[in-house]
Amino acid sequence: MRTTDSFFERVWAIAVKVPRGKVTTYGAIARALGSPGAARTVGWAMRAAPARSRLPCHRVVNATGDLSPQDIFGGTGVQQSLLKSEGVTFNAQGRVDLKRHLWIPA
DNA sequence: GCCGTGACGATTC
DNA sequence: CGAATCGCCACGG
Numbered sequence: 001m002r003t004t005d006s007f008f009e010r011v012w013a014i015a016v017k018v019p020r021g022k023v024t025t026y027g028a029i030a031r032a033l034g035s036p037g038a039a040r041t042v043g044w045a046m047r048a049a050p051a052r053s054r055l056p057c058h059r060v061v062n063a064t065g066d067l068s069p070q071d072i073f074g075g076t077g078v079q080q081s082l083l084k085s086e087g088v089t090f091n092a093q094g095r096v097d098l099k100r101h102l103w104i105p106a
Numbered sequence: 107g108c109c110g111t112g113a114c115g116a117t118t119c
Numbered sequence: 120c121g122a123a124t125c126g127c128c129a130c131g132g
Binding site for chain 3: 006007008030035036037038039040041042044045048093
């Protein structure tokens with residue numbers, strides 16, 4: 001219902017709403033958009049996300065709490081460092097503690 | 107309108 | 120838990 005009704009734009013709109021210190025999953029965003037099976041498309045939107053945007057893509061992880069390809073953030077462990085700086089905790093497997101930081105777009 | 111692609115998800119081994 | 124497989128959906132060519 002917006003001229004910019006591209007699926008990507010909606011994904012980005014939600015990603016920006018992710019509160020600091022929390023993380024969300026691709027599936028959660030897809031679900032919020034009404035397409036629970038479009039998790040892959042959500043991830044694609046992140047990959048295609050314009051760097052100029054304030055898109056905190058580092059706050060978006062997959063359902064397993066695993067982080068995205070670190071190469072994209074310009075280095076290995078960059079995303080994890082960013083999240084840690086915001087108060088996000090990780091388990092021994094280097095995954096985000098979804099039990100504590102999972103945020104679902106209302 | 108079909109084909110290929112992909113920062114996923116869930117299931118199965 | 121880790122790896123592999125199938126299924127899902129939206130976008131570009």
